[in-house]
Amino acid sequence: MSLTVAVSGLNRGENPQPGAGIIQSLRREFGDVTIVGLVFELMESGIYVEGLADVVYQLPYPSKGTEAFLHRLDYICESYPIDILIPTLDAEMDGMLRIEEQLAERGIKVMLPERQSYLKSKKQTLSKLVEECGFRTPRTMQAVEPKGLMAAVETIGFPMMIKGPFYGADKVQSREALLDKFNCIIRDWGGPVILQECIKGQEFNVIAVGDGKGSVDGYCSIRKTVVSEKGKGYGGITIRDSRLDEISLGLIKHLNWRGPLELEFIKDDITKDFLLIEINPRFPAWVDFPSQIGQNLPAQVVRTLLNQDSPVLPECEPGKFFVRHSVDLVGSLDQLEQLSTLGELIAEKPRQETAGEENQIKKMNHRDVKKKNVVNGYAQHEVLS
Amino acid sequence: MKMTPPIMQDFAPCPQVPDPCCSTQNLVVNDNGFVFDPQSGQTFSANQTGVEMIRWMNEGATPDTVIMRLQDQYGLDQFTATRDFESFISSLRTNGIN
Numbered sequence: 001m002s003l004t005v006a007v008s009g010l011n012r013g014e015n016p017q018p019g020a021g022i023i024q025s026l027r028r029e030f031g032d033v034t035i036v037g038l039v040f041e042l043m044e045s046g047i048y049v050e051g052l053a054d055v056v057y058q059l060p061y062p063s064k065g066t067e068a069f070l071h072r073l074d075y076i077c078e079s080y081p082i083d084i085l086i087p088t089l090d091a092e093m094d095g096m097l098r099i100e101e102q103l104a105e106r107g108i109k110v111m112l113p114e115r116q117s118y119l120k121s122k123k124q125t126l127s128k129l130v131e132e133c134g135f136r137t138p139r140t141m142q143a144v145e146p147k148g149l150m151a152a153v154e155t156i157g158f159p160m161m162i163k164g165p166f167y168g169a170d171k172v173q174s175r176e177a178l179l180d181k182f183n184c185i186i187r188d189w190g191g192p193v194i195l196q197e198c199i200k201g202q203e204f205n206v207i208a209v210g211d212g213k214g215s216v217d218g219y220c221s222i223r224k225t226v227v228s229e230k231g232k233g234y235g236g237i238t239i240r241d242s243r244l245d246e247i248s249l250g251l252i253k254h255l256n257w258r259g260p261l262e263l264e265f266i267k268d269d270i271t272k273d274f275l276l277i278e279i280n281p282r283f284p285a286w287v288d289f290p291s292q293i294g295q296n297l298p299a300q301v302v303r304t305l306l307n308q309d310s311p312v313l314p315e316c317e318p319g320k321f322f323v324r325h326s327v328d329l330v331g332s333l334d335q336l337e338q339l340s341t342l343g344e345l346i347a348e349k350p351r352q353e354t355a356g357e358e359n360q361i362k363k364m365n366h367r368d369v370k371k372k373n374v375v376n377g378y379a380q381h382e383v384l385s
Numbered sequence: 386m387k388m389t390p391p392i393m394q395d396f397a398p399c400p401q402v403p404d405p406c407c408s409t410q411n412l413v414v415n416d417n418g419f420v421f422d423p424q425s426g427q428t429f430s431a432n433q434t435g436v437e438m439i440r441w442m443n444e445g446a447t448p449d450t451v452i453m454r455l456q457d458q459y460g461l462d463q464f465t466a467t468r469d470f471e472s473f474i475s476s477l478r479t480n481g482i483n
Contacts, residue, residue: 225426238426239423240423241424272483318426319413319423319426
């Protein structure tokens with residue numbers, strides 16, 4: 001069966017995204033899958049990983065709107081008809097929910113939560129949600145202008161976490177630092193800015209795929225063991241805590257969540273309570289870790305979307321851990337040239353070229369191209385017309 | 386046989402928490418003194434005396450029984466055995482075992 005899956009978020013650098021992990025998980029399960037990598041930036045490191053995406057297309061930024069995205073998708077589907085789309089970035093989710101119908105019309109399946117569930121999960125409404133579910137979140141306020149910041153200072157005090165609507169979380173200790181971060185977030189992402197009480201404790205994360213009926217098709221919980229300066233988890237260990245499971249599964253049931261999600265908790269050192277910090281409506285960057293220990297959640301998503309029976313996955317055994325490992329990838333100017341001028345890059349398995357192949361002319365992006373050589377698994381094409 | 390004071394080394398430190406009780410029931414421990422708490426994901430190393438105390442407690446021994454066994458096994462007086470046991474429990478609590 002031929003299967004084409006499009007996945008976004010290929011960066012694995014300082015701010016790692018989930019796409020590469022999802023692709024690795026899918027390749028482990030579906031040998032013949034064709035992967036269309038969707039990127040916004042030319043320096044998303046996953047573009048240059050050998051054997052990751054079969055083809056990479058650059059997308060218009062989410063701020064350009066859903067029409068531009070659909071237009072680009074239609075263009076991609078002319079060459080690679082997409083069966084399944086797995087969005088991975090917070091900034092994409094709102095738009096995806098708005099175009100679910102248009103995607104279905106194109107035969108593209110996507111596993112998303114109900115709009116109502118998604119709205120309830122947003123940082124701005126988290127306090128209300130946890131109240132409904134009977135557990136806690138750190139005191140949280142939001143601000144769209146500096147006046148609101150001062151109200152938060154009065155209520156929450158320092159230190160305080162300041163977060164953007166989609167990305168970024170910084171601890172601030174003073175009014176000056178708070179205002180500085182506030183201006184940065186408003187400039188980069190817009191408002192509202194989220195201001196949250198700083199809780200001292202260890203961080204715990206849960207990854208799951210909700211079935212949309214209150215249950216899960218897969219679940220794994222970890223404690224973060226290595227945290228980068230930016231607060232990103234670079235290591236984690238599987239755990240089994242009945243209270244954490246009760247809260248997480250109760251929340252997923254309450255939301256009737258459909259699709260992937262990550263729950264971020266902090267365990268208060270003093271009260272021992274698990275406080276929900278964030279709900280991410282997509283797979284996290286560590287998605288390939290549970291895949292390697294029996295919980296291949298991206299494969300569960302694909303099976304569900306293909307109406308195949310999803311196997312009951314074995315529980316994650318406590319005590320398995322991951323540590324993120326960085327490597328230096330080699331790219332070439334030809335690759336950058338292709339991506340920046342054509343907005344796409346076709347990968348081929350590395351192999352010895354023959355004289356016949358050297359002269360082979362291919363059609364790409366409606367232009368004639370001659371394959372020149374293969375570097376790092378990617379074919380380098382010379383545009384002839 | 387002289388008792389070695391129990392030692393624990395936490396590989397992922399967490400702050401001390403004042404808590405009156407301490408349960409070792411979930412702890413997984415091997416002969417090399419490697420201890421894993423599946424609830425928190427914390428790992429520690431404990432010396433032979435610490436391993437024995439965890440195993441005794443996992444078998445259901447009360448604090449009094451553990452102290453008595455320390456006295457029997459290591460020829461300690463009650464004061465020293467009690468002090469070492471409490472020190473070990475305090476060390477467990479410091480490492481997030483409640």
